[in-house]
Amino acid sequence: xxxxxxxxxxxxxxxxxxxxxxxxxxxxxxxxxxxxxxxxxxxxxxxxxxxxxxxxxxxxxxxxxxxxxxxxxxxxxxxxxxxxxxxxxxxxxxxxxxxxxxxxxxxxxxxxxxxxxxxxxxxxxxxxxxxxxxxxxxxxxxxxxxxxxxxxxxxxxxxxxxxxxxxxxxxxxxxxxxxxxxxxxxxxxxxxxxxxxxxxxxxxxxxxxxxxxxxxxxxxxxxxxxxxxxxxxxxxxxxxxxxxxxxxxxxxxx
Numbered sequence: 001x002x003x004x005x006x007x008x009x010x011x012x013x014x015x016x017x018x019x020x021x022x023x024x025x026x027x028x029x030x031x032x033x034x035x036x037x038x039x040x041x042x043x044x045x046x047x048x049x050x051x052x053x054x055x056x057x058x059x060x061x062x063x064x065x066x067x068x069x070x071x072x073x074x075x076x077x078x079x080x081x082x083x084x085x086x087x088x089x090x091x092x093x094x095x096x097x098x099x100x101x102x103x104x105x106x107x108x109x110x111x112x113x114x115x116x117x118x119x120x121x122x123x124x125x126x127x128x129x130x131x132x133x134x135x136x137x138x139x140x141x142x143x144x145x146x147x148x149x150x151x152x153x154x155x156x157x158x159x160x161x162x163x164x165x166x167x168x169x170x171x172x173x174x175x176x177x178x179x180x181x182x183x184x185x186x187x188x189x190x191x192x193x194x195x196x197x198x199x200x201x202x203x204x205x206x207x208x209x210x211x212x213x214x215x216x217x218x219x220x221x222x223x224x225x226x227x228x229x230x231x232x233x234x235x236x237x238x239x240x241x242x243x244x245x246x247x248x249x250x251x252x253x254x
Contacts, residue, residue: 018089020140025090026097027136033101034129037064041105042239045118063115065106071099104129120245123231126238131178138185170194175202199223 043051055062075096078084084092107128108116116122164187171193172180183190198204200219209215 018086020142022089022093023136023140026093026100027133027140029094029097030101030104030129030136031133033068033098034105035101037102037105038238041117045239045242063106063109065103065109068099068102068105071095072103073099075099100132101129104132116243116245118239118241119243120241122241123234123238126234127178131181134182135185138182143185164190167191167194170204173202174198174204197222 040051044053055064075092079089079092079096082088103110105125106117107125108122109125111124112121117125164184167187167190168180168183171183171190174193174196175198176193179189179193183193197215197219198208200216200223205216205219209219
């Protein structure tokens with residue numbers, strides 16, 4: 001009970017610092033920016049007549065990640081040089097968050113070096129925003145990577161960190177990289193990932209699951225259900241792909 005109370009006090013004080021308040025503003029601005037630009041691109045995709053189209057000066061299409069990069073450069077440079085206090089730090093955090101949302105919305109573009117926004121590969125942009133929101137939210141709430149601050153002696157801290165890293169490594173070997181990273185901030189997430197079956201194409205499945213046993217088939221069925229749920233939510237958030245993937249169109253990976 002005392003440990004739970006300590007955690008509640010620790011979490012409740014998470015927004016008492018100026019930096020964490022600025023982080024919350026940045027995270028909120030990122031999510032609002034991403035939501036707005038996704039709404040905008042879906043309106044353009046639907047060819048809604050009254051909605052402004054793409055920015056195309058001189059016939060050249062300028063991707064919105066360009067505006068996002070400029071916003072982050074401006075906010076980052078001014079923040080480093082001026083190191084302002086309230087309320088300017090929060091304002092710069094909002095500008096940075098807006099730029100972050102615009103840039104992560106085209107994560108697939110700078111990952112594949114090709115406009116795959118409405119193809120299957122474009123789903124990675126939605127994944128990037130969700131992943132950034134989870135990690136950012138965890139940091140703002142007071143979670144620290146491999147936090148062992150209350151473990152006691154140096155030996156206990158080292159042992160706690162090593163155990164957490166080992167569990168996260170198992171999760172990664174099971175093909176769940178996102179859960180492995182999140183588990184460094186929130187260990188129970190890694191515990192669950194380590195207990196559950198690995199993905200059928202993971203190192204763990206290839207070396208630990210015997211061919212012909214029930215585990216490979218069960219892992220494959222679980223992966224199919226999981227991917228179906230993920231795609232359904234990706235389509236709701238970012239819109240369903242309408243263009244062929246790079247493999248279907250014969251485009252080589254770069």
